[in-house]
Amino acid sequence: MALDRWIAFVILIICLAYGYTAFFTMDASLPPFMQRNPVWPSTFPKALAVMAIVTSLVILLGLEKPPADPKPLDINYRRLGDYKVGQALMLLVLMVAYALLLRPAGFLIATVGFLILGSTILGERKFHILIPVALLAAGIIWYLVQGVLGIYLRPWPFFLGV
Amino acid sequence: MLEGLMIGLTTAFSVTNILMVIGGCLIGTFIGMLPGLGPMSIIAIMIPVAITLGDPSAALILLAGVYYGAIFGGSTSSILINAPGVAGTVATSFDGYPMARAGKAGKALTIAAISSFAGGTIGAILLMIFAPALSSVALLFHSAEYFALMVVGLSAIAAFAGTGNVAKALLMTLLGLIMATVGEGALYNLPRFTMGLMDLQSGFGFITLAMAMFALPEAMYLVLNPGRSKAEDGSGGDSSEIKDLRITREEARKIAPVIGRQSVQGFFIGVLPGAGATIASFLGYAVERNIATKEEQDEFGKGSIKGLAAPETANNAACTGSFVPLLTLGIPGSGTTAILLGALIALNVTPGPRLMIDDPQIFWSVIISMYLGNLVLLILNLPLIPYIAKVLAVPRSFLIPFILFFTLMGAYIGQNNATELLILVGFGFAATILRFADYPLAPLLIGFILGSMLEDNFSRAMQLYDGLGFILERPMTLGLLVLAGLLVIVPSYRSRRARLRAEGVADD
Numbered sequence: 057m058a059l060d061r062w063i064a065f066v067i068l069i070i071c072l073a074y075g076y077t078a079f080f081t082m083d084a085s086l087p088p089f090m091q092r093n094p095v096w097p098s099t100f101p102k103a104l105a106v107m108a109i110v111t112s113l114v115i116l117l118g119l120e121k122p123p124a125d126p127k128p129l130d131i132n133y134r135r136l137g138d139y140k141v142g143q144a145l146m147l148l149v150l151m152v153a154y155a156l157l158l159r160p161a162g163f164l165i166a167t168v169g170f171l172i173l174g175s176t177i178l179g180e181r182k183f184h185i186l187i188p189v190a191l192l193a194a195g196i197i198w199y200l201v202q203g204v205l206g207i208y209l210r211p212w213p214f215f216l217g218v
Numbered sequence: 219m220l221e222g223l224m225i226g227l228t229t230a231f232s233v234t235n236i237l238m239v240i241g242g243c244l245i246g247t248f249i250g251m252l253p254g255l256g257p258m259s260i261i262a263i264m265i266p267v268a269i270t271l272g273d274p275s276a277a278l279i280l281l282a283g284v285y286y287g288a289i290f291g292g293s294t295s296s297i298l299i300n301a302p303g304v305a306g307t308v309a310t311s312f313d314g315y316p317m318a319r320a321g322k323a324g325k326a327l328t329i330a331a332i333s334s335f336a337g338g339t340i341g342a343i344l345l346m347i348f349a350p351a352l353s354s355v356a357l358l359f360h361s362a363e364y365f366a367l368m369v370v371g372l373s374a375i376a377a378f379a380g381t382g383n384v385a386k387a388l389l390m391t392l393l394g395l396i397m398a399t400v401g402e403g404a405l406y407n408l409p410r411f412t413m414g415l416m417d418l419q420s421g422f423g424f425i426t427l428a429m430a431m432f433a434l435p436e437a438m439y440l441v442l443n444p445g446r447s448k449a450e451d452g453s454g455g456d457s458s459e460i461k462d463l464r465i466t467r468e469e470a471r472k473i474a475p476v477i478g479r480q481s482v483q484g485f486f487i488g489v490l491p492g493a494g495a496t497i498a499s500f501l502g503y504a505v506e507r508n509i510a511t512k513e514e515q516d517e518f519g520k521g522s523i524k525g526l527a528a529p530e531t532a533n534n535a536a537c538t539g540s541f542v543p544l545l546t547l548g549i550p551g552s553g554t555t556a557i558l559l560g561a562l563i564a565l566n567v568t569p570g571p572r573l574m575i576d577d578p579q580i581f582w583s584v585i586i587s588m589y590l591g592n593l594v595l596l597i598l599n600l601p602l603i604p605y606i607a608k609v610l611a612v613p614r615s616f617l618i619p620f621i622l623f624f625t626l627m628g629a630y631i632g633q634n635n636a637t638e639l640l641i642l643v644g645f646g647f648a649a650t651i652l653r654f655a656d657y658p659l660a661p662l663l664i665g666f667i668l669g670s671m672l673e674d675n676f677s678r679a680m681q682l683y684d685g686l687g688f689i690l691e692r693p694m695t696l697g698l699l700v701l702a703g704l705l706v707i708v709p710s711y712r713s714r715r716a717r718l719r720a721e722g723v724a725d726d
Contacts, residue, residue, distance in 0.1 A: 060386065060655035067389060074396060077411060085408070090637040095680040097408050100673045101399050107391040111385055120710060121717060122384045131443055139442040147441060147622065148647060154626060155639030167623065186278030189616070190380060191371070193623075208634070 064115035072157030162212040165192040226582025238280040246287020257288035259433035274565040286591045306495035306533040309503045313525035337531035338592035340481035341538030362688040363677040366698035373702040394662040395517040398669020417637045424560045426629040429661045433625045434646030473527040484532030488539025495533040502532030544657040553660035
């Protein structure tokens with residue numbers, strides 16, 4: 057089965073769960089005075105669930121024929137091995153790590169680490185340029201966000217107590 | 219109209235706002251040249267900055283400047299290194315890149331700049347003439363019609379997705395609408411579909427979603443396929459070829475009618491919801507090619523100046539055109555204007571028919587800033603062209619971590635919540651997979667942004683008419699809903715018939 061039909065299948069499951077909530081569990085918590093309204097909080101989701109289930113079935117069952125001359129994809133997922141999947145996955149993991157460490161480690165350390173590791177993953181080895189650039193960028197962005205935009209970003213790790 | 223123009227002139231010509239236009243154009247041009255960051259991502263990145271400005275006129279002027287700059291920046295990388303940063307400038311590379319190869323890069327960039335300027339300026343004049351008329355018609359619209367109109371807009375977006383992709387675009391739109399129902403709705407004050415998570419109480423963040431749908435997958439694509447950005451072959455850094463910026467009188471005479479036709483055509487395509495700059499530029503290229511003389515036709519694709527001027531004019535005119543539904547009806551015609559709509563709502567401005575009456579200074583200052591923006595682009599960019607090209611020489615191992623970092627920052631600053639970053643990475647990953655399978659992502663974001671408005675208007679109409687009666691009682695609503703149905707059904711019916719006919723021919 058092609059990837060687009062697998063995706064339609066996953067979306068179908070999500071929509072079924074969504075539809076189940078809309079049809080069977082949501083209305084239970086509705087206060088009595090709202091029950092006389094012609095439209096309930098679940099009305100719109102119910103309609104959406106039905107339409108989305110039908111549309112995902114259309115794709116899953118292949119009812120809409122693909123175009124005769126499909127345009128070439130930027131990335132052919134059937135030959136994913138030809139691309140730098142490892143680098144992409146490592147960058148995703150790095151982004152998750154950044155999200156988890158941003159508060160505990162402080163903005164400056166997390167950002168400098170992110171920029172240096174990110175470039176290293178992509179094969180950069182010129183650390184004498186990389187490190188100063190990362191430090192400078194983190195400092196400037198921190199100043200812009202905290203000083204100019206006035207949004208609080210803790211610069212240092214939690215144990216420094218700033 | 220004259221009175222409005224004066225209001226616009228006084229607002230737009232304040233020192234802050236002129237600085238906003240200049241700054242926006244510069245930022246847009248520079249970031250727009252980076253492969254992978256289209257106007258949508260750049261505007262999404264700039265939104266937190268724009269929102270903190272506080273003044274809606276200044277914010278919108280800044281974002282409009284960024285928008286024009288980004289489109290022009292995209293053309294620059296299309297012409298110089300055949301790496302269109304934006305879908306709307308893909309057609310530009312057809313003839314722009316061959317010109318650059320032939321040693322006429324300076325000329326190509328000049329033609330691009332002048333065509334963009336003309337397209338944008340003529341588009342702004344058309345906007346000034348047609349927007350008030352459109353908005354006075356729009357005042358007749360009530361909740362029921364708004365609901366129906368949004369359904370038309372959403373189905374048009376799905377229908378323009380192209381043959382064989384209608385179901386996918388439709389499913390993405392529905393998914394966007396479903397995601398919009400997560401969190402507390404304005405009408406009910408009940409948390410819906412939050413799965414008990416506090417972080418979902420207020421729904422998904424719009425900037426987070428915008429970044430996850432566009433910037434992150436694009437960066438991932440750049441990582442996966444380094445050949446996608448040809449920035450490393452050194453051609454971007456070679457400025458010796460692009461020094462001669464002059465165009466001859468003969469050439470100017472040749473492209474003038476192209477610019478005239480494509481400004482008008484591009485503008486009206488831009489007005490249609492879902493069409494936008496990409497379709498306008500392709501259609502402009504196709505039309506000009508068809509009406510050119512035989513020997514000119516042979517030049518297309520090999521460095522024809524007409525083939526360069528047509529998409530460049532059309533995409534800028536279409537950008538201006540896409541402001542019509544945004545400013546007068548509150549309906550975004552493209553992913554970019556959808557993001558602008560989100561920014562406006564965050565600034566407490568409700569675009570729609572009342573905008574011209576309630577906040578005329580916003581409406582008119584945006585129009586004036588369009589002229590200004592186009593002029594600034596022309597004046598700033600021509601002398602900067604040789605230097606601009608240098609940015610493309612930044613190695614991707616430096617560039618990509620920075621793109622990802624700005625994406626993360628954009629989502630974090632908006633919500634000040636680290637969970638938002640995890641949502642961003644999760645959705646970004648899912649969006650990349652969706653792109654693998656050629657699912658269009660813009661409909662999802664447009665659905666998400668229109669979702670709450672669609673539901674509010676639907677609910678209001680239901681309450682007023684005590685049920686679905688409004689569909690039959692209000693002829694305009696019924697007409698619009700029928701139109702929406704036709705928009706989805708007719709293209710797939712026609713492609714089916716075309717295919718059957720093709721198969722029939724093959725059998726003979």
